[in-house]
Amino acid sequence: MPNIDFVGKRTFFIYLSLALILFSVIVIFVKGFNFGVDFSGGSEIIVSFDKSYTIDELRNGLQKINPDYATAKIIQTNPGGGTLERFFYIITVRDSFPILEEKQAFINSLEESFSDSSLNIEQFNDVSGYAAREIRSYAWYAVIIALIVLLAYITIRFQFSYGVGAILALAHDVIITLGFYSLFGIEMNLTAIAAFLTLAGYSLNDTIVVYDRIRENRTKNRGMDIERVTNKSINEVIVRSLNTSLTTFIVVFIMLLLGGRSIASFAFGLTVGVIIGTYSSLYIASPIVIGMVKRRKKTQKA
Amino acid sequence: MRNRRIRILFTIIVFVFALLGLIIPLSDNVNDISIFRFFPNINLGLDIQGGVLLEYSLDVPEGVDTSNVVGNVITVLRRRMDNAGYTEAIVSEVVSGGESRVRVEIPGISDTQRAEELIGSKGKLYFAEVLEVVESTTTPQITRNRTIQINGEQIEMYSYVRDSNNPNLWYRVKNVFEFGDSPFQITGLDVTDAVASLNSQGAGFVVNLNFNNEGRQKFELATANLINQRIAIILDEEVIIAPVVRERISQGRAEISGIESMEEAQNIAVLIKSGNLPVDLVKFQERTLGPTLGRDIVTTIINAGIIGLIIVMIYMIIVYRWMGIIADIALVYNSLLLMGVLSWTGAILTLPGIAGIILTFGTTVDGNIIIYERIKEELRIGRPPLTAVKFGFNKVFSTIFDANITTILAGLVLFFLTSGSIRGFSVTLIIGVLGAMFTNLVVSRLLLESTSHFLKPEKYVKGIVVEKGGTK
Numbered sequence: 001m002p003n004i005d006f007v008g009k010r011t012f013f014i015y016l017s018l019a020l021i022l023f024s025v026i027v028i029f030v031k032g033f034n035f036g037v038d039f040s041g042g043s044e045i046i047v048s049f050d051k052s053y054t055i056d057e058l059r060n061g062l063q064k065i066n067p068d069y070a071t072a073k074i075i076q077t078n079p080g081g082g083t084l085e086r087f088f089y090i091i092t093v094r095d096s097f098p099i100l101e102e103k104q105a106f107i108n109s110l111e112e113s114f115s116d117s118s119l120n121i122e123q124f125n126d127v128s129g130y131a132a133r134e135i136r137s138y139a140w141y142a143v144i145i146a147l148i149v150l151l152a153y154i155t156i157r158f159q160f161s162y163g164v165g166a167i168l169a170l171a172h173d174v175i176i177t178l179g180f181y182s183l184f185g186i187e188m189n190l191t192a193i194a195a196f197l198t199l200a201g202y203s204l205n206d207t208i209v210v211y212d213r214i215r216e217n218r219t220k221n222r223g224m225d226i227e228r229v230t231n232k233s234i235n236e237v238i239v240r241s242l243n244t245s246l247t248t249f250i251v252v253f254i255m256l257l258l259g260g261r262s263i264a265s266f267a268f269g270l271t272v273g274v275i276i277g278t279y280s281s282l283y284i285a286s287p288i289v290i291g292m293v294k295r296r297k298k299t300q301k302a
Numbered sequence: 303m304r305n306r307r308i309r310i311l312f313t314i315i316v317f318v319f320a321l322l323g324l325i326i327p328l329s330d331n332v333n334d335i336s337i338f339r340f341f342p343n344i345n346l347g348l349d350i351q352g353g354v355l356l357e358y359s360l361d362v363p364e365g366v367d368t369s370n371v372v373g374n375v376i377t378v379l380r381r382r383m384d385n386a387g388y389t390e391a392i393v394s395e396v397v398s399g400g401e402s403r404v405r406v407e408i409p410g411i412s413d414t415q416r417a418e419e420l421i422g423s424k425g426k427l428y429f430a431e432v433l434e435v436v437e438s439t440t441t442p443q444i445t446r447n448r449t450i451q452i453n454g455e456q457i458e459m460y461s462y463v464r465d466s467n468n469p470n471l472w473y474r475v476k477n478v479f480e481f482g483d484s485p486f487q488i489t490g491l492d493v494t495d496a497v498a499s500l501n502s503q504g505a506g507f508v509v510n511l512n513f514n515n516e517g518r519q520k521f522e523l524a525t526a527n528l529i530n531q532r533i534a535i536i537l538d539e540e541v542i543i544a545p546v547v548r549e550r551i552s553q554g555r556a557e558i559s560g561i562e563s564m565e566e567a568q569n570i571a572v573l574i575k576s577g578n579l580p581v582d583l584v585k586f587q588e589r590t591l592g593p594t595l596g597r598d599i600v601t602t603i604i605n606a607g608i609i610g611l612i613i614v615m616i617y618m619i620i621v622y623r624w625m626g627i628i629a630d631i632a633l634v635y636n637s638l639l640l641m642g643v644l645s646w647t648g649a650i651l652t653l654p655g656i657a658g659i660i661l662t663f664g665t666t667v668d669g670n671i672i673i674y675e676r677i678k679e680e681l682r683i684g685r686p687p688l689t690a691v692k693f694g695f696n697k698v699f700s701t702i703f704d705a706n707i708t709t710i711l712a713g714l715v716l717f718f719l720t721s722g723s724i725r726g727f728s729v730t731l732i733i734g735v736l737g738a739m740f741t742n743l744v745v746s747r748l749l750l751e752s753t754s755h756f757l758k759p760e761k762y763v764k765g766i767v768v769e770k771g772g773t774k
Contacts, residue, residue: 046595088595098585100418124414124590138398138719146715150708157704194654194727197716198661201709201731205665208708209672212701240675244668247617251610251660258606262599266657 002238007231010287017172017284024179031182036189036265041129042094046077047110048086049117058089061113065106069093077261088122090261096128150204158211161292166207169285173203173276180272187265195269199277202248202270206241206281213237214286226293230286238282245278309748316740317635320642328645336601337608343645346409347652347726350600352593353409354417357396358583360404371580372402379406381576382420386568403586414590416565422583423538425573427490429524430475432532432544433460442472450478450485457487466540467562473541475534479520481527488524489578492517496574498567501559507567509558511574518554526550537570603653607660614667622674624756628749629670636666636734636741643733652726662734665706669742673698677750681762687754695747702742709735 037044055074062069073092097103103126111119147167154163174196181188213233221229252274256267328343335351338344348355360375362368372395383391383406391408408417436442442462449456457477465471478485495512513521524533525547534544535558543560561567615633618626640659644651676698680690709731716728 048595097588100415100422103418104415120592121590122592122595124588126585126588128586134398134401142716142719145719146712149711149715153708153711190723191654191657194657194724197712197724197727198657201661201712202664204708204712205668205705208705209701212704216697236679237675240668240671243621243671243675244664247614247667247671248664250613250617251607251663254610254613255603255606255660258602258609260599260602260606262653263603263606263657266654 002235004235004238005231006234006282007227007287007290010283010290013283014288017176017280020176020179021172024176024182027179028182031185033178033182033188034185035132036187036192037092037125037127037132038189039132040094041096041127041132042092043096043127044090044092044123044125045121046088046090046123048088048120048122049114050086051117052087053089053114053117058091058114061110062091062093064113065109066095068095086120096126098126098128146200154208154211158215159293161289161296162211164292165285165289166204166211168288169207169280170200170203172280172284173199173273176276177269177273181269184268186268189265191263192265192269195266195273198266199269199273202273203277203280206244206277207285209240210234210237210281210286211289214289226290230290234282234286241278241281245274249274306748306751309744313745313748316639319646320639323642323645324638329648335597336604338600341641341645344641345644345648345650347650347655347723348407348409348589349591349653349723350596350651350656351409352591352596353407354411354414354591355405355407355587355589356414356418356421357403357405357586357588358421359401359586361582361584363581368402372404374580375404375583378425378577378579379404379421382425382572383408385572385575386416386420388417404583410593414588416569418585419569420572422585423569423573424579424582425490425538425576426578427493427535427537427574428477429479429488429521430463430477430534430536431479431524431528432473432475432534434474435532435544436462436472436474437470438472439470442474444474452478452485452487463534463536463539463541466537466542473534473544475536475541479524479527481523486520488517488520490574491577492520493574496571498561498564498571500564504559506559507561507564509561509567509571509574511556511558513554513556515554518552521554521556522550522552537573542570600653600656603656607656611663614663618667618670622671623758624753625670625674625677625750628746628753629667629674631749632670632741632746633663633666635745636662636737639737639741640730640734643737644730647733649729649733650726651730652723654723654727655730658727658730659734661731662738665709665735665738666741669702669706669738670746672701673742673746673750677757678762681757681759684759687757687759688751690757690759691747691750691754695743695750699743702739706735706739 055076058074059070059072062072062074071094073090075090077088077090095106097106107121147170151163151167154166177196177199180186181192186192210233213236214230217229217233217236218226249271252267252270255263256271259267323343324341326343329345331342331345333339333342333344333346333351335346338346360368360371362371376393376395380393383389383393388408388411390410391406394405394407396403396405406417406421411417444460444462448459450459451457459478460474460476462472462474465473478487492513493511494514494517497510499508499510501508528547529549530546532544532546534541535556536542543558545559558570561570611633615630618629620626622629637659640662673694677690677694680693681687685693713728713732713735717725717732720728
């Protein structure tokens with residue numbers, strides 16, 4: 001069994017985490033997120049041609065349809081593994097087409113602009129701005145209620161300080177991962193939300209395994225101070241934590257490499273999240289509980 | 303021993319249950335995508351198999367409670383989808399943020415235009431007397447207008463209505479017939495049936511209308527008084543046709559002719575038959591995915607997942623040897639269980655749902671790792687294999703329970719608060735985590751207890767002398 005002093009160095013790691021969080025918040029404020037149509041509204045259209053165009057040619061064609069489309073986002077993509085001998089492009093415009101005639105007119109002018117290459121509309125995602133706002137709002141409800149339920153559960157099964165510790169560790173993981181999304185400009189869409197939910201589950205799971213061992217060791221070793229119990233517990237579960245993280249990491253990292261664009265937002269979040277989550281369950285979740293437990297003891301004595 | 307027998311029983315029953323879900327034909331789906339061809343009972347979401355999802359909010363006039371009209375809208379849309387041949391379509395209500403919306407999902411089609419035309423149309427049909435025909439590019443002004451009350455509804459007596467084929471052609475019509483005892487209207491409510499067919503007497507296509515009793519009388523009265531005048535058939539505030547009445551029509555039938563395509567004729571028939579939409583629908587979001595692209599995307603994702611999974615399975619065998627093989631069996635067991643439950647429940651599998659499945663692979667492997675580390679600890683302090691396995695499982699129970707219950711709680715919150723593909727995620731997550739708990743605590747335990755003699759305690763014991771070859 002390893003014998004690493006996790007707890008003794010907790011001040012250092014808490015400062016490291018604070019620095020990471022601060023960095024993430026700054027990046028998010030400065031750089032913002034690359035919102036997909038799920039959040040920003042607009043239309044994301046995947047088209048395919050039987051010949052290749054440069055991004056400039058496509059942009060010129062779009063601009064002719066509507067000068068506003070000069071700012072459209074255009075990405076060449078490859079849906080992967082496919083048998084189709086075609087060239088795929090993702091065009092994202094700010095417009096949403098709530099009326100059928102408008103949408104048909106847009107598609108018709110696209111077909112006219114690129115008439116010699118058998119244009120195919122492969123995917124058409126149109127989200128009105130209102131929908132995006134709403135998705136954001138219900139996502140928040142879900143997050144807040146889930147946090148309350150989890151805090152209640154952990155308080156019942158462990159102690160209130162553990163619940164707070166688990167949720168702080170969770171917030172830590174989510175904020176830092178958000179920072180990475182912003183830093184690398186990974187698209188924020190519904191699958192990214194799924195990634196964050198998965199990450200939350202993973203982070204909690206990891207934290208609770210450590211807490212569970214602390215609870216067990218505290219009843220087994222009455223009188224041993226909380227630092228030593230915590231350190232012993234973390235050391236006892238570290239092999240499990242690393243093995244679990246490694247196996248999860250293998251799956252999500254391969255998904256990120258080979259899974260193609262539509263799963264990239266998801267796989268990216270988990271690849272980063274697994275690393276951050278493992279780190280936080282070893283160095284953050286339990287060490288900050290120590291502080292809270294000690295403070296409570298002090299006030300009880302006083 | 304009794305415990306073990308119960309475990310064997312449960313393991314087998316659950317396995318057979320899952321297998322039956324996969325084998326018995328529960329639906330006539332044809333999944334030809336990647337590994338789903340082996341699981342025909344699983345309902346694939348539109349983001350996997352391709353198709354169109356259209357979601358509309360209801361433009362309800364002020365003071366009207368949305369909940370009263372939603373049911374009506376759903377019935378009308380359901381009928382329109384069925385009549386148009388999209389019998390696989392799902393029409394459902396979505397409640398989100400206190401607002402009700404209507405969602406139509408049609409699998410397998412990529413041309414959304416017709417579906418959108420059918421859904422967006424109010425389908426409001428009525429007959430009117432033509433007073434004047436004008437040619438103009440702008441809407442002509444109505445100077446003298448007045449309204450009349452019929453059955454509690456305020457109806458404008460006169461209006462200009464545009465021709466459906468020629469946008470410059472306007473008809474000034476009188477919306478209300480004033481023959482007989484009291485003024486009346488002839489609307490879609492008076493029609494019992496509408497059938498599209500080829501025009502046997504001339505060019506183009508026709509829609510034959512059959513009136514109910516009341517409609518037949520009204521139509522007879524109207525045609526009797528309007529001989530040699532034109533009567534307009536108006537659908538969604540566009541004149542479809544305005545023929546000259548040649549004789550009094552008493553058979554209770556009318557014909558809309560001069561339609562250019564069979565598809566248009568069918569659309570008109572569908573709209574009339576399915577009734578009026580009580581409100582306007584405003585498109586909220588659309589997601590269309592071509593079937594071939596969907597297939598490519600999913601195949602890529604699943605292949606990547608399978609490669610990752612195989613590496614993990616090999617890793618588990620290298621690190622945990624015999625216990626790793628059991629972990630791999632548990633993984634396969636839980637996957638089959640998940641697929642079986644998905645088949646039985648008819649839950650819809652979406653792309654985020656696949657993400658949920660991958661997460662439950664993680665949970666299964668994790669549960670096994672937690673158990674094996676515990677067993678190793680027990681072996682280290684010198685317990686014999688079978689005791690180590692039993693102690694290990696008893697001690698990890700609360701860990702696995704707590705760690706997974708939190709995931710399930712989070713999943714439940716999601717399930718009740720979200721809709722669509724994220725909900726698909728929470729479904730597979732909840733099923734998968736429950737399955738992982740069962741697999742780890744029952745199936746893995748059974749396998750390990752029955753094969754504990756394969757464990758080599760001396761590998762984990764340091765500094766303790768083990769009698770070699772002395773046991774047997």
